[in-house]
Amino acid sequence: MTRVTPTHTLFRNGHLATMVAGADPYGEIRHGALLATDGRIAWVGADSGVATALAEAGVDGKRGGDVVEVDLRGRWLTPGLIDCHTHLVHGGDRVGEWEARIGGASYEEIARAGGGILSTVRATRAAAAEELFGSAVRRLSSLMREGVTTVEVKSGYGLDLETEVRMLTTARKLGTELPVRVRTTLLAAHALPPEFVDRRGEYVSLVTDVILPAVADGGLADAVDAFCEGIAFSAEECAAVFDAARRHGLPVRLHADQLSDSGGAELAARFGALSADHLEYTGRAGVEAMARAGTVAVLLPGAFYFLGETRMPPVDEFRSAGVAMAVATDLNPGSSPLASPLLALNMACVLLGLRPEEALAGMTRNAAGVLGLGAETGTIERGKAADLCAWEIDRPAELCYWMGGTPSVEVWYGGGRRD
Numbered sequence: 001m002t003r004v005t006p007t008h009t010l011f012r013n014g015h016l017a018t019m020v021a022g023a024d025p026y027g028e029i030r031h032g033a034l035l036a037t038d039g040r041i042a043w044v045g046a047d048s049g050v051a052t053a054l055a056e057a058g059v060d061g062k063r064g065g066d067v068v069e070v071d072l073r074g075r076w077l078t079p080g081l082i083d084c085h086t087h088l089v090h091g092g093d094r095v096g097e098w099e100a101r102i103g104g105a106s107y108e109e110i111a112r113a114g115g116g117i118l119s120t121v122r123a124t125r126a127a128a129a130e131e132l133f134g135s136a137v138r139r140l141s142s143l144m145r146e147g148v149t150t151v152e153v154k155s156g157y158g159l160d161l162e163t164e165v166r167m168l169t170t171a172r173k174l175g176t177e178l179p180v181r182v183r184t185t186l187l188a189a190h191a192l193p194p195e196f197v198d199r200r201g202e203y204v205s206l207v208t209d210v211i212l213p214a215v216a217d218g219g220l221a222d223a224v225d226a227f228c229e230g231i232a233f234s235a236e237e238c239a240a241v242f243d244a245a246r247r248h249g250l251p252v253r254l255h256a257d258q259l260s261d262s263g264g265a266e267l268a269a270r271f272g273a274l275s276a277d278h279l280e281y282t283g284r285a286g287v288e289a290m291a292r293a294g295t296v297a298v299l300l301p302g303a304f305y306f307l308g309e310t311r312m313p314p315v316d317e318f319r320s321a322g323v324a325m326a327v328a329t330d331l332n333p334g335s336s337p338l339a340s341p342l343l344a345l346n347m348a349c350v351l352l353g354l355r356p357e358e359a360l361a362g363m364t365r366n367a368a369g370v371l372g373l374g375a376e377t378g379t380i381e382r383g384k385a386a387d388l389c390a391w392e393i394d395r396p397a398e399l400c401y402w403m404g405g406t407p408s409v410e411v412w413y414g415g416g417r418r419d
């Protein structure tokens with residue numbers, strides 16, 4: 001039997017924003033330290049407690065001993081960032097449509113004229129697997145440069161079995177080729193494909209009876225999402241997709257109430273969804289239903305900004321009803337070409353009124369909950385993966401402050417230094 005020697009990494013001489021929920025908004029430990037063993041957090045505490053912690057763990061902390069020491073040099077250690085809503089695998093771009101929108105056309109007009117999501121569907125169907133993977137790596141690398149250690153990636157630009165599977169396989173490959181943790185979501189109910197015009201019911205059946213079972217059997221998706229909106233699918237159609245997800249044991253999420261109140265938040269809550277996302281038009285009944293169901297509100301300020309929305313998601317109501325809020329980039333070519341998680345944090349504060357500590361919790365602790373990873377990552381706590389960022393900042397709120405000119409960051413994925 002071979003005995004594998006544990007590897008220990010000791011982080012010292014810095015401050016921790018653990019993001020553990022409690023009285024202190026960032027879970028701060030000034031002059032804190034952290035011991036990671038084999039990629040997991042083994043101990044967290046005040047720097048003054050290091051010697052005792054090492055002795056209790058049976059670790060030789062002396063120079064030349066068992067431990068690699070990382071000098072944080074006064075930097076702030078946070079959990080790795082979690083971008084819990086992206087569409088970063090796709091072919092083509094939508095720059096031409098954006099120019100049309102700047103010229104006055106609306107997102108919905110473009111979609112109804114066969115552009116919008118469907119133009120990305122054409123480009124994605126035409127893209128070879130290597131091309132899809134290469135462009136996704138470039139976009140994901142932008143997120144990783146700003147501290148993302150976990151990302152969710154949706155399908156939804158294939159709308160047929162073959163291309164939906166190609167998108168999800170590409171997303172899974174990102175997680176095996178890069179150090180980042182990837183969670184995938186099937187979004188076959190994103191738009192009605194052109195070949196099913198006037199045959200809506202048949203497309204919904206294709207999703208529920210063919211695409212979803214095949215994806216579930218292949219273990220290609222961790223969750224199922226749908227777009228509940230006038231230009232996409234009705235609440236009844238989305239409910240049929242959710243019923244199928246339930247039959248296959250997959251949790252659900254919903255693009256809800258982005259452009260109108262379509263009852264999306266209530267529907268998500270009724271199915272015990274992990275999250276409802278966008279939510280600009282969600283009313284009081286939707287907020288209350290989400291609170292009762294424990295459904296997280298995922299706010300996407302990039303789409304709000306890029307579509308020039310004026311209707312605000314009900315942040316005060318979420319707060320007072322105790323609905324947890326997450327923040328994500330929604331990185332996609334049509335409504336949110338935002339490849340900067342830190343700018344998403346800034347926008348969540350400036351445009352949507354989140355406090356900086358709420359925004360940061362929304363891209364760490366609460367985002368982990370959305371992905372069903374609350375026990376694995378999202379806070380700096382003993383037993384979780386050592387997904388960590390060391391930022392050159394003076395206080396945690398600074399992560400939500402800059403617009404570009406990102407603070408420099410060093411990243412650890414499960415304890416191994418791979419930035």
Ligand code: NIG
Nearest residue numbers: 117227255303330332334335
């Ligand atoms: O999250 N709302 C629907 N889906 C995406 C937009 C996708 C697109 O326009 O390509 C979103 O905003």
Ligand code: FE
Nearest residue numbers: 085087255330
């Ligand atoms: Fe989206």
